[in-house]
Amino acid sequence: MDIWNILEYVAWALSAMFGALMLMNLIRIDTTYDNELLASSREGEIEVTAERHQI
Amino acid sequence: MANVTATAPATERLQLLRVLGPAHIWALGVGIVLVGEYMGWNFSVGKGGMIAGLAACWVAGLLYTCVAMIDSEVTSTIAAAGGQYAQAKHIVGPLMAFNVGLFLVMAYTMLEAANAITVGYLLDTVAGMMGHTGLNQKPFIILSIMFLAWLNFRGVLATLTFNLVITAIAFLAIIALFVSVQLGASAVAMDFSAITTAPLPYGWIGIVAALHFGLWYYLGIEGTCQAAEEVRSPARSLPYGTMAGIMTLLIAATMTWYVCSGLLPWEYLGQAGTPLFDAARVTGNTGLMVLLFVGTMFSTLASANGCINDASRAWFSMGRDRYLPSWFGAVHPVYRTPYRSIVFLVPIALIFALGAPLDQVVTFSILSGLLGYTFMTFNMVMFRRKWPLETIKRGYVHPLHPLPTIVLLTLCAAAYFAVFLGYGTQLSAMMCFYIVASLWFHFRRYRFVRRGDQFTMPWPKPQGY
Known part of the structure; x- marks a missing residue:
């Protein structure tokens, strides 16, 4: 077994790890927060929010 | 100086995080594209010779300069995620928006x-150079998608700062080679004799055919x-980042053609897998070889990273507007990213990456892009017409309207013809796919769309309505 075979196993392991991290976080967030809040984003917020600069 | 928000939203809302500047926009645009300098463009030389390759480089450059100018004007006014989708929704209509x-x-x-x-291919090449045969590319293909998706999942600032660094290195590698x-x-002198000995080996049609790969x-x-x-500051950052991006690419493209055409015979260049890396190998300089390999890897990763974004x-x-199930319109409460959409698209990318040939995948990508450019013209x-210059404030106004639009439409028509010459079946299949999807949207999906909520820009009524 040379370095490339080892790298193949490392790549498999890292892929599984990143996939698992994303999935676990997704499930945790979806079960912790209300879906209404998660899907509350609205387009064009910056346009309807007027900014006033005071010196 | 205090920065006070005059009207706060009545209820708590999760929005995408506004943290990016013009450099990130440059990194997003150039990062997606620069891989095209490292590979793929050279098939234009194979289609029509060296002159055709240069003509395709500059004609496509003109096409994309028009794209950048048009896009900068509209996007500096419609600062919404979704980019051209949001533009189509506001300017043309829902069916066009769904298709875009x-x-x-x-x-x-x-x-x-x-x-x-x-x-996967690049690592296989390196493994081969080190004496290892039969590398299993799959784990590396999957890892690149998984890692970049995870990075995107965790936050846009880290994602595009990462893109900025690796894109800058990849761009500097091209300049260093030049x-x-x-x-x-x-070790080898530049040789452009093929320009006189074989100026247009396949005639003028070769220039048209080369245009496909010039893109x-x-x-x-x-x-x-998409980062709007x-x-x-969308009105400032988007035009700056986009215009700086197209200028960078015009310089990088011309340098790439010059160096590769001078160092490699056009017959080889026309079918090379990694032309810039090959040009570096021809120089016999180990430092340049390593640098251009790193540039090739970084440009590939930067492109994939920007594409996921x-x-x-x-x-x-589209999920937020209910053009698709609204489940996709969620924002991560901590990282402020569209996390469900990022995760959902991972298996789709994996299916194509593991199950489809490279040229087919790229052709479908080019065709979808080309359809998008055609939409930009009208x-x-x-x-x-609907909102003349004096009616709404624009962050950028592109010059010589409607000349860039006419040039873009003409070049799109030429590019369709060029694609049809090589990939007519794929072009037809793609059109059929979009027609079927449009029918589904019209008859099954549009009923779920909140029609009154779609128009979010505080603009006056369009002229003529």
Whole structure:
């Protein structure tokens, strides 16, 4: 077994790890927060929010 | 100086995070595209010779300059995630918006898959050079998609700062090769004799055929506007980042053609897998070889990274407007990213990366992009007609309207013909796919869309309505 075979196993392991991290976080967030809040984003917020600069 | 928000939202809302500046926009646009300098563009030389390759480089450059100018004007006014999708929704109508959204997601997801395939191929090449045969590319293809998706999942600032660094290194690698060759670092002299001995080996039709691959030099620069909802100052950052991006690419494309055409015979260049890396190998300079290999890897990763960012924003926007199930319109409460869209698109990218041949994947990406550019032409005309310059404030006004639009439409027609010459079946299949998807949207999906909520820009009534 040379370095490339080892790298193949490392790549498999890292892929599984990143996939698992994303999935676990997704499930945790979806079960912790209300879906209404998660899907509350609205387009064009910056346009309807007027900014006033005071010196 | 205090910065006070005059009207706060009545209820708590999760929005994408506004943290990006013009440099991130540059990194997003150039990052997606620069891989086209490292590979793919050279098939234009194979289609029509060296002169055809240069003509394709500059004609496609003109096409994309028009794209960048048109896009900058519209996007500096419609600062919303989804980019051209949001433009179509406001300016043309829902069916066009749905199609443009699909063009974007398909173009970027296919390009992401193509980049992952390329990572596997590059590592296989290196393994082969080190004496290891039969490398299993799959784990590396999957890892590149998984890692970049995870990075995108965790936050847009880290994602695009990472893109800024690796894109800058990849761009500097091209400049380093050009300067080194000019200073005599190459063991082989530059040779452009093929320009006179075989100027147009396949005649004038070769120039038209070459145009298909000339698009690779710049394909994806329009992706800058997907970050519209995450930049601190959209009206300033988007035009700056996009225009700086197209200028960078025009310089990089011309340098790439010059160095590769001078160092490699055109017959070899026309079918090379990694032309810039091969040109560096021909110089016999180990430092340049390593640098250009790093540049090739970084440009590939930067492209995949930007594609994940853009495809997920387009998918997210469509979910938020209920063009797709609203589940996709969610924002992560901590990282402020469209996390469900990012995760959902991962298996789709993996299916294409592991199950489809590279040329087919790239052709579908190019065709979807081309359909998007065609939309931009009449979108621009409608935008100026419905909202003339004096009616709404624009962050950037592109010059000589409607000349860029006419040039873009003409070049798109030429590019369709060029694609039809080589990939007529795929072009027809793609059109059928979008027609079927449009029928589904019209008859099954549009009933779920909240029609009154779609128009979000505080603009006056369009002229003529």
